[in-house]
Amino acid sequence: MTDLFPPFLLFVAGALLLPLIPNGHPRSLAAVIVPVISAYFIWMMPEGMHGQFTLVGQELTLLRVDKLSTIFGLIFSLAAFLALIYAWHVRDTIQQTTSLLYAGAAIGAVFAGDLISLFIFWEGTAIASVFLIWARRTEGAYWTGLRYLIVQVGSGVVLLAGVVLQYNDTGSIAFEAMTLGSPATWFIFLAFGVKCAFPLMHNWLQDAYPAATVTGTVVLSAFTTKLAVYALARGFAGTEILIYIGATMTLFPIFYAVIENDLRRVLAYSLNNQLGFMVVGIGVGTELALNGTAAHAFAHILYKALLFMSIGAVLFRTGTAKGSELGGLYKTMPLTMIFCVVGAASISAFPLFSGFVTKSLILSASVHEGHYIVWGILLFASAGVFHHSGIKIPYFAFFAHDSGLRPKEAPWNMLLAMGITAFLCIAIGVYPEPLYALLPYEVVYIPYTTTHVVTQLQLLFFSALAFTVLMRTGIYPPELRSVNLDFDWTYRKLGPALIGAIRHLVRGIWGGIIGTGLRSINWGITTLQRAHGADGLLARAWPTGQMVLWIAVLLGATLLLNYM
Amino acid sequence: MNKDVMSNDMKIPETDPSKLPWLGRKLLWLDNMKNVDRIVYALFIVCAGLVAADFMYHKHSYLDIEDIPGFYAAYGFFMCAALVVCARVMRIFLKRDEDYYAPKDVESEAYPEDQLSRETIND
Numbered sequence: 001m002t003d004l005f006p007p008f009l010l011f012v013a014g015a016l017l018l019p020l021i022p023n024g025h026p027r028s029l030a031a032v033i034v035p036v037i038s039a040y041f042i043w044m045m046p047e048g049m050h051g052q053f054t055l056v057g058q059e060l061t062l063l064r065v066d067k068l069s070t071i072f073g074l075i076f077s078l079a080a081f082l083a084l085i086y087a088w089h090v091r092d093t094i095q096q097t098t099s100l101l102y103a104g105a106a107i108g109a110v111f112a113g114d115l116i117s118l119f120i121f122w123e124g125t126a127i128a129s130v131f132l133i134w135a136r137r138t139e140g141a142y143w144t145g146l147r148y149l150i151v152q153v154g155s156g157v158v159l160l161a162g163v164v165l166q167y168n169d170t171g172s173i174a175f176e177a178m179t180l181g182s183p184a185t186w187f188i189f190l191a192f193g194v195k196c197a198f199p200l201m202h203n204w205l206q207d208a209y210p211a212a213t214v215t216g217t218v219v220l221s222a223f224t225t226k227l228a229v230y231a232l233a234r235g236f237a238g239t240e241i242l243i244y245i246g247a248t249m250t251l252f253p254i255f256y257a258v259i260e261n262d263l264r265r266v267l268a269y270s271l272n273n274q275l276g277f278m279v280v281g282i283g284v285g286t287e288l289a290l291n292g293t294a295a296h297a298f299a300h301i302l303y304k305a306l307l308f309m310s311i312g313a314v315l316f317r318t319g320t321a322k323g324s325e326l327g328g329l330y331k332t333m334p335l336t337m338i339f340c341v342v343g344a345a346s347i348s349a350f351p352l353f354s355g356f357v358t359k360s361l362i363l364s365a366s367v368h369e370g371h372y373i374v375w376g377i378l379l380f381a382s383a384g385v386f387h388h389s390g391i392k393i394p395y396f397a398f399f400a401h402d403s404g405l406r407p408k409e410a411p412w413n414m415l416l417a418m419g420i421t422a423f424l425c426i427a428i429g430v431y432p433e434p435l436y437a438l439l440p441y442e443v444v445y446i447p448y449t450t451t452h453v454v455t456q457l458q459l460l461f462f463s464a465l466a467f468t469v470l471m472r473t474g475i476y477p478p479e480l481r482s483v484n485l486d487f488d489w490t491y492r493k494l495g496p497a498l499i500g501a502i503r504h505l506v507r508g509i510w511g512g513i514i515g516t517g518l519r520s521i522n523w524g525i526t527t528l529q530r531a532h533g534a535d536g537l538l539a540r541a542w543p544t545g546q547m548v549l550w551i552a553v554l555l556g557a558t559l560l561l562n563y564m
Numbered sequence: 565m566n567k568d569v570m571s572n573d574m575k576i577p578e579t580d581p582s583k584l585p586w587l588g589r590k591l592l593w594l595d596n597m598k599n600v601d602r603i604v605y606a607l608f609i610v611c612a613g614l615v616a617a618d619f620m621y622h623k624h625s626y627l628d629i630e631d632i633p634g635f636y637a638a639y640g641f642f643m644c645a646a647l648v649v650c651a652r653v654m655r656i657f658l659k660r661d662e663d664y665y666a667p668k669d670v671e672s673e674a675y676p677e678d679q680l681s682r683e684t685i686n687d
Contacts, residue, residue, distance in 0.1 A: 089681075136670070136675075136676060136679070137676060138670060138673050138676060139667050139668075139673070140666070140667060140668065140669050140670035140671070140672075140673045141670055141673075143667075143668035143669065144668075144669065144670060210670070211669075211670040213679060214679065214680075254647060255647065255650055255651045255654055256651075256654075258647060258648055258651035259651045259652070259654065259655045259658070259659070262671065315675060315680075316680055316681055317680075317681065317682060317683065318682065319674065319675050319677070319680050319682060320675065330588070330591055330594065331579070331584050331588040331591060331592065331595075332584060332585065332588055332684075332685050333588075334585055334587035334588045334590075334591055335585075335587065338587075367626045367627065368626070372627060375627075379636075379639060380639070380643045380647075383639070383640045383643050383644050383647075384643070384644065384647050387644050387647060387648075399594070405684075406579060406684045406685045406686065407682070407683065407684055407685070408683040408684060408685055408687065409585055411681065449624065450621050451621070451623050451624045451625070454614065454617050454618065454621070455623075455630070455636040456636075457614055458614045458615070458618070458634070458636035458637040458640060459636045459637070459639065459640040460640065461607065461610055461611050461614055461637075461640075462611060462614075462636075462637040462638070462639075462640035462641040462644075463640040463641070463644045464607060465607060465608070465611050465641055466640070466641045466642075466644035466645045466648070467644065468604055468607060469645075470645065470648050472604075475648065475649070475652070476648060477648070477651060477652045477655055480659070481662045482659045482660060482661065482662055483659075483660050483661070483662060483664050483665065483669075483671050484654075484655070484658040484659060484660070485657075485658045485660060486658075492665060492668075493665075
């Protein structure tokens with residue numbers, strides 16, 4: 001059936017075998033080994049189309065190996081490896097198996113060479129991942145998971161509609177670069193957009209990720225959205241509308257991130273903002289820009305996981321991830337604090353950290369192509385992301401006012417996972433060449449120039465200055481126990497309220513019509529009853545004598561008239 | 565704000581430094597407000613130095629606006645200030661109670677205790 005062993009099958013096999021291994025260190029070890037083998041397989045696969053077979057008349061391609069799919073396959077394996085070390089202590093079989101299945105589905109999707117296989121893996125990620133939310137086992141998590149599942153499966157259904165139309169139009173199900181225009185391509189574009197958290201389709205992300213378990217959020221943060229980035233890069237590179245969509249995505253989440261209290265939700269907003277940079281890169285579509293998107297996705301998966309890990313460790317030890325409840329933890333969790341700061345410096349693109357050598361590719365590409373306003377927005381978003389992820393996250397969790405909490409340092413497996421991830425974040429920043437070598441196109445870019453370093457440091461240090469000034473003058477909004485309305489209000493409150501109002505209206509009108517109708521029918525029946533009923537006027541049995549009397553009266557009257 | 569901090573301080577029992585991890589003890593100097601002030605002064609100096617640096621090298625720029633000395637500094641400072649002010653205004657309209665979406669939301673729920681490992685340094 002296939003000439004190469006598809007890596008996703010490793011994860012499926014792992015997930016099937018895992019429940020048979022004794023729960024504890026042996027099982028955790030087995031889970032961690034799976035992505036290592038997968039990375040080895042991906043590394044060894046020769047470029048080209050493999051694993052092709054025909055199913056009900058359709059030519060399916062399980063393995064399209066090129067530089068773009070390989071870099072995503074490798075980072076997904078690495079992310080799974082790190083997340084599983086972080087989750088070493090978890091003894092919940094559901095989370096263990098679904099984490100593997102989820103990673104496997106994402107890797108399967110990345111190598112899918114046709115739209116049908118892509119669809120199957122696309123839905124696979126949706127179904128496997130929802131269990132990481134439900135694993136929290138609370139009522140709120142149950143409802144959040146349902147909302148998440150509706151959106152994710154919905155995205156797959158839209159994708160399938162697009163695939164069917166595309167096959168109708170072109171007679172091919174190959175997953176190649178597309179031009180936006182036909183309904184088919186719009187459907188496919190929209191399906192990718194939902195998973196990529198395009199503006200107004202983004203709320204599933206901020207809703208679901210903070211609702212997952214401590215370890216589940218780390219797993220979730222890596223795959224779904226970056227799979228969508230990969231799919232857009234494969235299918236819609238150079239589509240201009242993506243530049244504006246991406247720029248919007250970098251912009252509006254940072255405002256929410258500033259006022260959000262739940263630090264894991266702050267991170268979800270900043271994840272959305274980082275996706276915006278990648279989407280802009282896809283929209284610009286030049287070799288430099290696409291290299292930037294791939295590189296940034298790679299670096300982003302690591303530092304975002306690191307940030308979710310550090311806040312997850314705080315949640316694991318204190319029971320809360322809310323800025324209003326935390327503070328002063330640097331004394332008792334200093335290592336977690338340092339790892340968090342490394343993640344924060346990486347996402348903020350400090351020189352010598354990973355974001356610096358990857359995000360700048362996208363900014364340079366946008367300015368090279370003359371998108372000056374977009375460049376300005378991205379620059380603002382870069383400053384903004386430092387503000388809310390770079391400073392706010394570590395500050396409110398580990399510094400700020402002393403919350404009185406004295407949690408112990410995170411357990412060894414969490415520290416190990418964070419340590420490796422932090423090391424990689426710095427390694428990429430200090431020595432980016434190995435990452436550059438993995439990129440889809442040849443890189444002719446030198447990140448460390450005097451101009452770049454000085455301008456970036458100016459941007460960041462003055463953002464920090466703004467934070468300090470606003471904090472000391474009391475203008476900075478304090479962390480408050482609250483939720484903020486976002487677009488999801490439309491379907492969580494407005495939609496149900498509208499449906500309620502419509503139900504009320506329809507019920508009123510229906511009731512009115514039925515009521516009036518029933519009353520008229522009632523009146524008709526009563527009238528008939530009165531006249532023709534058993535005792536009705538016209539149906540009554542009258543005595544014969546009475547009839548004779550009346551006839552006599554009539555005859556008498558006739559006689560009288562004749563005489564007159 | 566100040567009152568809040570004070571009442572919090574009163575509730576917090578003294579921490580025995582010997583129970584802190586080694587690194588935590590080394591970082592205790594951050595508890596002293598004077599040292600925090602020193603960090604802020606250091607930040608001022610670094611910022612001033614970075615603007616001064618703009619005059620000392622040849623900037624490779626694509627846009628005219630980038631050639632203005634301290635452009636990136638001013639952009640970073642004012643855009644961030646604007647970001648925070650806008651967000652504060654947004655909060656007036658968008659803020660709701662924590663249980664606004666309850667019970668179909670995790671925001672007002674406690675995290676399940678059986679999935680936590682709440683150990684403190686005193687354990």
